[in-house]
Amino acid sequence: xxxxxxxxxxxxxxxxxxxxxxxxxxxxxxxxxxxxxxxxxxxxxxxxxxxxxxxxxxxxxxxxxxxxxxxxxxxxxxxxxxxxxxxxxxxxxxxxxxxxxxxxxxxxxxxxxxxxxxxxxxxxxxxxxxxxxxxxxxxxxxxxxxxxxxxxxxxxxxxxxxxxxxxxxxxxxxxxxxxxxxxxxxxxxxxxxxxxxxxxxxxxxxxxxxxxxxxxxxxxxxxxxxxxxxxxxxxxxxxxxxxxxxxxxxxxxxxxxxxxxxxxxxxxxxxxxxxxxxxxxxxxxxxxxxxxxxxxxxxxxxxxxxxxxxxxxxxxxxxxxxxxxxxxxxxxxxxxxxxxxxxxxxxxxxxxxxxxxxxxxxxxxxxxxxxxxxxxxxxxxxxxxxxx
Amino acid sequence: xxxxxxxxxxxxxxxxxxxxxxxxxxxxxxxxxxxxxxxxxxxxxxxxxxxxxxxxxxxxxxxxxxxxxxxxxxxx
Numbered sequence: 001x002x003x004x005x006x007x008x009x010x011x012x013x014x015x016x017x018x019x020x021x022x023x024x025x026x027x028x029x030x031x032x033x034x035x036x037x038x039x040x041x042x043x044x045x046x047x048x049x050x051x052x053x054x055x056x057x058x059x060x061x062x063x064x065x066x067x068x069x070x071x072x073x074x075x076x077x078x079x080x081x082x083x084x085x086x087x088x089x090x091x092x093x094x095x096x097x098x099x100x101x102x103x104x105x106x107x108x109x110x111x112x113x114x115x116x117x118x119x120x121x122x123x124x125x126x127x128x129x130x131x132x133x134x135x136x137x138x139x140x141x142x143x144x145x146x147x148x149x150x151x152x153x154x155x156x157x158x159x160x161x162x163x164x165x166x167x168x169x170x171x172x173x174x175x176x177x178x179x180x181x182x183x184x185x186x187x188x189x190x191x192x193x194x195x196x197x198x199x200x201x202x203x204x205x206x207x208x209x210x211x212x213x214x215x216x217x218x219x220x221x222x223x224x225x226x227x228x229x230x231x232x233x234x235x236x237x238x239x240x241x242x243x244x245x246x247x248x249x250x251x252x253x254x255x256x257x258x259x260x261x262x263x264x265x266x267x268x269x270x271x272x273x274x275x276x277x278x279x280x281x282x283x284x285x286x287x288x289x290x291x292x293x294x295x296x297x298x299x300x301x302x303x304x305x306x307x308x309x310x311x312x313x314x315x316x317x318x319x320x321x322x323x324x325x326x327x328x329x330x331x332x333x334x335x336x337x338x339x340x341x342x343x344x345x346x347x348x349x350x351x352x353x354x355x356x357x358x359x360x361x362x363x364x365x366x367x368x369x370x371x372x373x374x375x376x377x378x379x380x381x382x383x384x385x386x387x388x
Numbered sequence: 389x390x391x392x393x394x395x396x397x398x399x400x401x402x403x404x405x406x407x408x409x410x411x412x413x414x415x416x417x418x419x420x421x422x423x424x425x426x427x428x429x430x431x432x433x434x435x436x437x438x439x440x441x442x443x444x445x446x447x448x449x450x451x452x453x454x455x456x457x458x459x460x461x462x463x464x
Contacts, residue, residue, distance in 0.1 A: 040435040046443060059435040073435075140413030176455065178430070183419050188430050192452035233453035237430060241422040249430075255450035263450035271427045279427065289449050313449055346436060352447070379443060381436055 032137045032144075034069040034107050037062050040385045048350065048377025050082040055096075057383075067108065071116075073101040084312070084373055088360045089206050089220055097122040103131075111136040114148075124203075127154040133174070141180075148174035158203040168198035188237035193230065201225035207310040208360075209299040210367060217367040218298060224308045226294075231257035235265075246272040255289075261314065263289035269323070277329030285321035297356050298368045312373065316355040323348045331386075341386045348379040430455060 039060045046053040055076035063069045075098070082092035103116035112135050120127040135146035152170035177189040206220035235253040242248065251267040269283035292314040294307035325346040331338055351374070358370040365371075415423075422428065431437050441454045 040433070042435050042439065044439050057435055057439060059438075073438075075439075141417070142413050142415060172452070174452075180415050180420070180423060183415050184422055186423060186428060186430070188455065190453040190455050192454075194452050231450075231452060233450065235453040235455070237455070239428055239430060241425065241428055245425070245427070247425075247427045253450070253453055255452070257449075259449075261449040263448065265450065273427060287444075287448060287450075292449065313447060319448070344433065344436070346440075348440065348443075379440070381439060383433070383435060385433065385435075 032107055032110050032112050034063050034105055035061055038387050040383055042383035045380045049375040052080045053077050069105040071103040075099040095122055124157040124159050144178040146176040156199045166199035171195045184241040186239040190235045192233050196229045200229055207308045209302050221302055226307055229259055260293035261289055279327040281325040283323035288318040291316040297358050312354055312357040315357040319350055319352045321348050321350045337388050339387045344383050346381040350377045
């Protein structure tokens with residue numbers, strides 16, 4: 001089995017290298033461009049379901065030597081959690097995750113090569129990811145084709161258990177296409193396959209099973225997940241410039257994986273600039289998924305099957321997001337080495353409704369007949385951007 | 389899975405080799421002023437896009453095809 005997986009990975013990598021080679025030798029049509037020189041300082045806040053996550057994200061990108069663009073990102077999640085899982089089976093906790101990323105783009109004629117490193121650390125989880133990508137403009141810049149590969153190595157620990165340590169290896173394969181269809185219409189296509197191998201569940205989470213010997217009628221045992229997961233996702237995006245200065249966009253993403261989760265995502269948005277340097281935008285997003293084949297809110301007895309999950313992210317649920325956003329241009333005349341700047345505020349309200357994950361915080365209900373869980377989250381972003 | 393990889397490879401190689409043909413752009417460079425407007429960007433603010441993808445990835449079973457490279461999420 002291990003050999004088959006290794007063979008499959010090698011085969012995918014070989015396919016990717018073949019495609020990269022084909023792109024490099026193809027005759028290009030015009031020159032590409034590097035990303036803009038830019039710095040962003042963002043503050044983010046998530047509050048919902050008993051979980052609060054806040055922190056900064058700093059992103060800087062700068063060109064040099066005419067052919068290179070370097071980027072660096074510092075990101076923090078400061079978590080305070082009393083989520084439904086935590087209040088029913090554990091104690092509220094606080095933790096911090098810090099992530100550092102660096103990247104380098106190299107432009108040569110019509111193709112751009114990118115690589116990046118990301119390191120993420122928290123007290124019980126570390127993750128390191130290396131990414132490589134290549135893109136090429138074709139057909140007089142009407143088409144951009146991109147390919148990418150990422151390799152991630154994670155280390156999982158468990159607080160209070162120095163003997164527990166495990167790993168996850170993650171590989172991502174991406175193909176993208178950006179296409180100018182008309183003078184006002186853009187198309188984007190993305191496909192991504194992700195393979196995970198290792199310890200994939202949360203080491204603190206439990207499943208519950210019927211136990212008539214206890215007063216509440218159920219007991220808990222630790223989750224057990226498969227050690228492999230492969231997922232495929234494909235997305236189509238369209239962006240259209242309206243007869244006046246404004247844009248609408250739509251998106252559909254289809255997803256399925258080897259845990260038998262299937263999901264659909266739909267998005268529709270509107271962006272409208274106003275006089276005086278303002279841009280306002282609104283977006284609706286609808287998401288739905290079915291449950292993983294080894295998920296159950298209440299198993300019939302202990303060790304009911306070889307794999308067990310009661311993670312609400314693996315249950316059947318739907319969510320709806322409403323986004324409102326506003327951007328205001330500042331420093332329009334420039335200031336010292338800064339060409340221009342902007343201040344942005346985005347607010348997302350996300351409502352989640354679970355179809356087979358029950359709220360156990362009440363008392364007196366018959367096991368399996370507790371009310372279904374739902375919650376709403378408020379997500380704020382405030383950021384300042386400078387171009388130079 | 390292997391058959392799918394081969395199909396993908398063939399399709400992309402064909403696309404790449406087609407670049408060798410001379411294709412007349414049906415939207416000329418001087419006709420792209422609307423498309424160049426920042427409001428037409430698929431990713432106008434990368435720092436914000438990366439954050440909101442992270443929010444969704446941590447709370448949904450689905451992942452990938454967001455148009456960005458992603459990274460170690462530590463989301464489990």
